[in-house]
Amino acid sequence: MLQADPLRERIVSLFEGMSPQLRQAARYIIEHPQEVALVSMRELARNAGVQPSTMTRLAKFLGLAGYDDIRAHHAEAIRFRVDGFAARAMQNDDSEQDMAAAQLSRRMLQGLAAQIARLTEPASLERLASAADRLAQARRIYVLGLRSCHSVAWHFHYVMTLLGEKTVHLDGPADTVGDGLIRAGAEDVLLAISINPYALHSLELAQLAREKGLGVIAITDSEVSPLVGIADLAILCSTESQSFFHTLAPALAISEVLCGLLANKDRTAALAALQRADRHLLSLNTYATAIPRRRI
Amino acid sequence: MLQADPLRERIVSLFEGMSPQLRQAARYIIEHPQEVALVSMRELARNAGVQPSTMTRLAKFLGLAGYDDIRAHHAEAIRFRVDGFAARAMQNDDSEQDMAAAQLSRRMLQGLAAQIARLTEPASLERLASAADRLAQARRIYVLGLRSCHSVAWHFHYVMTLLGEKTVHLDGPADTVGDGLIRAGAEDVLLAISINPYALHSLELAQLAREKGLGVIAITDSEVSPLVGIADLAILCSTESQSFFHTLAPALAISEVLCGLLANKDRTAALAALQRADRHLLSLNTYATAIPRRRI
DNA sequence: TATCATATAAAACAAATGTTGCATTCTTTC
DNA sequence: GAAAGAATGCAACATTTGTTTTATATGATA
Structure with missing residues (x-):
């Protein structure tokens, strides 16, 4: 990534002139350089979601004789990098001293990675699985996260709206956050996300939901979080970071895993739903397919 | 190479019991591990001075099903080395058909952890540092993230509102998303977050900001993202996950690091601001200090 | 030396790879 | 709205791949 890579640069510079399929192939190659050298072209094409011929066409488009040139180039890059990686690592440690920002960044990122990795402990995995089961059974899922937890x-x-109509996001202006619960009942589940300091309103709503007979699943940060007492099941995530602020990355990771597990319950249905969402958004022209040109 | 390599050890330990030809093949493999993953078996055999069949025989001799197992192992080793402890994360699908929930969860989480860890590469750290500098200098920071990127x-x-009044969140109902930019100018910076598929509106607004003279900093997912062409500086994050959906955890981690770096520019000021925010929210009774009791 | 078992080379094989040409679909342009 | 052009999917193609089979060579044992 540091050293000059002429082919990569060529791909980037010609990217704008490529057709959609070529772009998809090119993008995948740029983002998975080592895979190019390690798997066959057909498999690469499959992973990139394009036809095998597209890879050949991409090679020709780049002015190469064929796909093998692309592979050869990436293989060479790997051979070249064998001891380059260690060298780069060393070079870090040197320049680290006068780069306070880089040092802090590294510590924060490594901390986050470690915290997420720690979620793979068996106890966490079990809770994730039961939470997903519970959510899957629910008629409706009410999602509650205030203040910092809003993002999660x-x-x-x-993500769940891409799959269907099952979730209701409890949010809104003018103190209407809780209104969504009006028609909630015992067949429903509340997914409540809250970390220290716990927003009072979140706890009140969770308590209300509980009283209305809803199941309550919590994503929170401690065994002694007030949510634990309210919820049927709590998934714990660390929020500590090497900076002033709490981190929500592990909580977000948990919510993404839950989405993944739910989608995995019925893969074909999920796939169909995603395709429908795709078509809908496509027809609305929501996403850019080419370089953007401002509406005037 | 640093870590234990069971196959390599097996080859070494069985070396003495091999025939001359098997030894020659085994020796070449041990001494050129990366070649195993990068060239075909026939070419490897040629380079090793051995018949192709000898390679297959060696694989069986080692108790494997065939030569492909040897290659797969060495390819994995390369992936492992390149990606740090990403290793297992990126190897794709195949038989996740009816994968157990725990297994899918673990793979997703390990993948996320690896992707965040990969952000500690020097190139990323540099970009993070410059982005933080640029943001610190700005009079105002406009923050733009639509659809999936809204959370980030x-x-x-x-988080920035806890520190002061510097940020403006570009969001709103009734198509008022861009209104915040009305008074934006050359002294300001836009922090734009967008991943594939790129929301058209995000690109248009980023373009508009650029035309109004704002600096543009992007958090996006690829070197060929349309945002790269618009922004002065782009921080790249992977969005791939082991499930149907893209992940935003790395993007969130990046934004948290940026916050941390900004706060770190003036630690005492940041501390003071946080305390003020604390007092304010305390006086509003925003957070629970004890187990919640519903207002009646 | 004759005989046997093993090791190696050579060739045959099915499966896969990368490529190419053709038919179809989607855009663009008049 | 029709026609030209580009982009794309599909299937056939010749190669190349890893494996297996067969034949030859090697070396030990009696």
Whole structure:
């Protein structure tokens, strides 16, 4: 990534002139350089979601004789990098002293990675699985996350809307946050996300939900979180970070895993739902397929 | 190479019991491990001075099903070395058909952890540092993230509001998303977050900001993202996950690091601001200090 | 030396790879 | 709205791949 890579640069510079399929292939190659050298072209094409011929066409488009040139180039890059990696690592340690920012960044990122990795402990995995089961059975899933946890709640809700109509995001202006629960009942589940310091309103709503007979699943940060007492099941995530602020990355990771597990319950249905969402958004022209040109 | 390599050890330990030809093949493999993954078996055999069949025989001799097992092992080793402890994460699908929940969860989480860990590469750290500098200098920071990226944008904005009044979150109902930019100018910076598929509106607004003279910093997912062409500086994050959906955890981690770096520019000021925010929220009774009791 | 078992080379084989040409679909342009 | 052009999917193609089979060579044992 550091050293000059002429082919990579060529791909990037010609990217704008490529057709959609070529772009998809090119993008995958740029983002998975080592895979190019390690798997066959057909498999690469499959992983990139394009036809095998597209890879050949991409090679020709780049002015190469064929796909083998692309592979050869990436293989060479790997051979070249064999001891380059260690060298780079050393070079870090040197320049680290006068780069306070880099040092802090590294510590924060390594901390986050470690915290997420720690979620793979068997106890966590079990809770994730039961939570997913519970959510899958529910008629409706109400999602609640206020203040800092809004991001997690919203992301969960957003992803789930791609799958269907099952979730209701408890949010709104003018103190209407809780209104969504009006028609909630015992067949439903509340997914409540809250970390220290715990927003009072979240706890009140969770308590209300409990009283209305809803199942309550919590994503929170401690065994002694007030949510644990309210919820049927609590998934714990660390929020500590090497900076002033709490981190929500592990909580977000958990919510993404829950989405993944739910989608995995019925893969074909999930796939169909995603395709439908795709078509809908496509017809609305929501996403850019080419370089953007401002509407005037 | 640093870590234990069971296959390599097996080859060494069985070396004495091999015939001359098998030894020659085994020796070449041990001494050129990366070649095994990068060239075909026939070419490897040629380079080793051995018949192709000898390679197959060696694989069987080692108790494997065939030569492909040897290659797969060495390919994995390369992936492992390149990606740090990403290793297992990126190897794709095949038989996750009816994967147990725990297994899928673990793979997703390990993948996320690996992707965040990969952000500690020097190139990323440098970009993070410059982005933080640029943001620190700006008079105002406009934060833009639509659809799936809303969570990241909002989280950045929320954390920054704890520090002061510097950020403006570009969001709103009734198509008022861009209104915040009305008074934006050359002294300001836009922090734009967008991943594939790129929301058209995000690109248009980023373009508009650029035309208005704002600096543009992007958090996006690829060197060929349309945002790269618009932004002065792009921080790249992977979004691939072991499930149907893209992940935003790395993007969120990046935004948290940026917040941390910004706060770190003036630690005492940051501390003071946080305390003020604390007092304010305390006086509003925003957070629970004890087990919640519903208001009646 | 004759005989046997093993090791190696050579060739045959099915499966896969990368490539190419053709038919179809989607855009663009008049 | 029709026609030209580009982009794309599909299937056939010749190669190449890893494996297996067969034949030859080697070396030990009696």
